[in-house]
Amino acid sequence: MTPTYDEIVKAPKALLHDHLDGGLRPATIVELAAEIGHELPATDPAELGEWFVSAADSGSLERYLETFSHTVAVMQTAPALRRVARECALDLAADGVVYAEVRYAPEQHLTAGLTLPEVVEAVLAGFAEGSEQAAAAGSPIRIGTLLTAMRHAARSMEIAELSTAYRDAGVVGFDIAGAEAGYPPTRHLDAFEYLQRENFHFTIHAGEAFGLPSIWQALQWCGADRLGHGVRIVDDIEPGTGKLGRLAGYVRDKRVPLELCPSSNVQTGAAASIAEHPIGLLRDLRFRVTVNTDNRLMSGTSMSREMALLVEAFGWGWAELQWFTINAMKSAFIPFDERLTIINEVIKPAYAKLL
Numbered sequence: 283m284t285p286t287y288d289e290i291v292k293a294p295k296a297l298l299h300d301h302l303d304g305g306l307r308p309a310t311i312v313e314l315a316a317e318i319g320h321e322l323p324a325t326d327p328a329e330l331g332e333w334f335v336s337a338a339d340s341g342s343l344e345r346y347l348e349t350f351s352h353t354v355a356v357m358q359t360a361p362a363l364r365r366v367a368r369e370c371a372l373d374l375a376a377d378g379v380v381y382a383e384v385r386y387a388p389e390q391h392l393t394a395g396l397t398l399p400e401v402v403e404a405v406l407a408g409f410a411e412g413s414e415q416a417a418a419a420g421s422p423i424r425i426g427t428l429l430t431a432m433r434h435a436a437r438s439m440e441i442a443e444l445s446t447a448y449r450d451a452g453v454v455g456f457d458i459a460g461a462e463a464g465y466p467p468t469r470h471l472d473a474f475e476y477l478q479r480e481n482f483h484f485t486i487h488a489g490e491a492f493g494l495p496s497i498w499q500a501l502q503w504c505g506a507d508r509l510g511h512g513v514r515i516v517d518d519i520e521p522g523t524g525k526l527g528r529l530a531g532y533v534r535d536k537r538v539p540l541e542l543c544p545s546s547n548v549q550t551g552a553a554a555s556i557a558e559h560p561i562g563l564l565r566d567l568r569f570r571v572t573v574n575t576d577n578r579l580m581s582g583t584s585m586s587r588e589m590a591l592l593v594e595a596f597g598w599g600w601a602e603l604q605w606f607t608i609n610a611m612k613s614a615f616i617p618f619d620e621r622l623t624i625i626n627e628v629i630k631p632a633y634a635k636l637l
């Protein structure tokens with residue numbers, strides 16, 4: 283039986299790659315922008331939502347990223363950050379996401395005078411509030427935060443230290459993001475070495491707008507636990523035969539989680555369409571594939587919508603959707619026992635009724 287969108291919403295899902303500043307409600311952007319006098323390309327929420335999707339639909343990661351200037355601009359005070367985080371938790375929970383890791387770059391939220399710890403605390407408070415409200419409404423969600431450093435900037439060591447400072451308060455990992463070409467992950471080697479010495483977890487955006495050298499550096503120089511996107515690992519797979527090169531073989535053998543984001547990849551030109559997205563091949567070859575939203579606002583999407591698009595394009599059913607969900611949960615940055623509890627007590631019983 284083909285899962286429908288409405289059924290997918292009700293099934294438990296796990297999400298590892300979602301940007302806080304890429305998931306705001308358009309109506310919230312309009313209200314926050316009015317408060318601070320920030321000029322927007324549209325002030326009607328529906329129109330603004332459409333503007334984000336079409337502006338991000340640019341075929342280039344650099345132009346896609348330009349749209350974030352409007353979301354980041356309205357996320358500069360503690361109440362604004364708290365509200366955005368609370369609404370993020372509520373929206374994900376309403377979509378049936380039971381576990382999410384949400385990331386953002388604290389260094390981008392300092393223009394109105396907040397300190398880095400104040401930014402982190404406002405977001406954590408918002409997630410806590412949203413999660414409480416979601417549980418009370420009957421859709422419990424667990425949210426872990428990842429702190430991102432911007433790869434073109436030079437604050438990664440500071441952000442890495444900020445991550446470990448808040449590791450017992452809800453920050454579960456670290457990441458680097460931003461334009462990939464010209465900014466290799468090895469620029470931030472000191473931060474990654476620090477995190478390894480601290481027994482902390484990190485993922486790296488790699489293999490999205492740039493290919494194999496970026497993935498190779500992220501894994502073999504920097505020691506990333508997971509790959510943000512990593513979709514260009516297909517460049518190391520022989521077309522037709524499916525023969526793996528050494529790097530692709532390593533990624534599969536070591537079960538390196540790939541945080542794939544189908545709609546986002548189509549918008550930035552990393553994939554021609556959902557149907558031609560390498561997720562089909564990577565799943566057939568049994569890589570550790572996960573499905574993610576990246577930026578719900580810029581892609582006009584949700585976790586359920588991404589899964590529904592894959593069901594439509596590849597003819598997948600509940601077995602595949604469960605596999606993606608368990609892959610994500612296995613790859614999460616929270617402790618093993620907590621991951622297992624969610625798999626055994628939430629995910630498996632729900633899918634057992636659907637399969």
Ligand SMILES: O=c1[nH]cnc2c1ncn2[C@@H]1O[C@H](CO)[C@@H](O)[C@H]1O
Pocket residue numbers: 301302303304343347350354385386387390430459460461487490546576577
């Ligand atoms: O797909 C992506 N690739 C690279 N960078 C991204 C992507 N999506 C968002 N960001 C960047 O990450 C920052 C923190 O959340 C965002 O402000 C955006 O610049």
Ligand SMILES: [Zn+2]
Pocket residue numbers: 299301459487510576
């Ligand atoms: Zn991303």
